[in-house]
Amino acid sequence: MNPILEGKKILIGVTGGIAAYKIALLVRLLKKQKAEVQLIMTEASKQFITPVTLSTLSENPVLSQYANEETGEWNSHVKLGLWADLMIIAPATANTMAKMANGLCDNLLMATYLSARCPVMIAPAMDLDMFIHPSTTRNINTLESYGHIIVDAEEGELASGLVGKGRMAEPEHIIDAVETFFGKTEHLPLKGKKALVTAGPTKERIDPVRFITNGSTGKMGYAIADELAKQGAEVTIISGPVNVSTSQKQVTIVDIESAQDMFEAVNERFESTDICVFTAAVADYTPSQVSSSKIKKKDGDMGIEMKRTIDIAKTMGEKKTSQQITVGFALETDNELDNAKGKLQKKNVDFVVLNSLKEKGAGFGHDTNKVYIVSTEQVVELPLLSKKKVAEHIVDEIIQRKG
Structure with missing residues (x-):
């Protein structure tokens, strides 16, 4: 276990891509390293993995609306943005990245993203033609210019049956990126070597x-x-x-x-x-x-x-x-x-x-x-x-x- 993640507050935004099923493993790996995990799901993401699964693994209620329909309790995007040490958008679809790059705010996840004061990490995921489209490339470059960390998509077989770049980075690789990020601000035994x-x-x-x-x-x-x-x-x-x-x-x-x-x-x-x-x-x-x-x-x-x-x-x-x-x-x-x-x-x-x-x-x-x-x-x-x-x-x- 890497002690770097112990006690870190990780906010994960899950969007509507087939790679959403991999978030279960990402949450498990973060919890294994004793990180605190809170998830926000878009409505589209629920078609690929259930909130119950992620709520059970994260040990926190999964949020998707501004208010709890049963209790009326307000899910404050401002508080969520202030709570996190790191926000991860994974999978980040072409649609979500376009919203992020242009400041569109039509759901709890986007409102939280625009309110977040913490660093943001993005793991793109889509089919290869969408990934290499000039508009996607421009949006990713824009998000990088905001100082966000891009965990690059990987090559392999895609849900469409095509083979190429567009797969969301494997959860283990996202964990590596998270550890590297926090490692930059903490003492590491081989720093300077x-x-x-x-x-x-x-x-x-x-x-x-x-x-x-x-x-x-x-x-x-x-x-x-x-x-x-x-x-x-x-x-x-x-x-x-x-x-x-x-x-x-x-x-x-x-x-x-x-x-x-x-x-x-x-x-x-x-x-x-x-x-x-x-x-x-x-x-x-x-x-x-x-x-x-x-x-x-x-x-x-x-x-x-x-x-x-x-x-x-x-x-x-x-x-x-x-x-x-x-x-x-x-x-x-x-x-x-x-x-x-x-x-x-x-x-x-x-x-x-x-x-x-x-x-x-x-x-x-x-x-x-x-x-x-x-x-x-x-x-x-x-x-x-x-x-x-x-x-x-x-x-x-x-x-x-x-x-």
């Missing part, structure tokens, strides 16, 4: 169309980078070719291709880095010569002469100062712990995160991982966890070592 993370595979060219690579997806590295950023660090990812992205705006991505590219990018930044995490699956060997033209098929076998690449973690370990924290990764199939312990000294890292391909759910391509945190002091075995949770454990270990 610079972190470098290597992630993904490298591609070693044979000729213009062929290359040698591996199955690393970069998911673990990006999860660690996001968690470092959430804890206040200024993070740079040196990334091989991957299809993942960061949820944190304060993370800088440097795209590379080969092991040599990665070495040069890391070497350039290492001296000014406080924390360095080597998660990338860097090729150990690369072709000695790269053909400038496509190699034609011939009868018989073909051999490719290979040369050793630079061991990035080992080379940086030789430069490491006592003020720097470095973390190595090991993916092993045999003598796992012995090999991981050997890397502690060989690469001069503070601890090694060991992946064993013998463990179900670990290794490349999974959304989970089963790791051991190996240091000179101890070996800590973690259960099978999501990569996000593994990243939290790894960053916790870094924070403890930073003192």
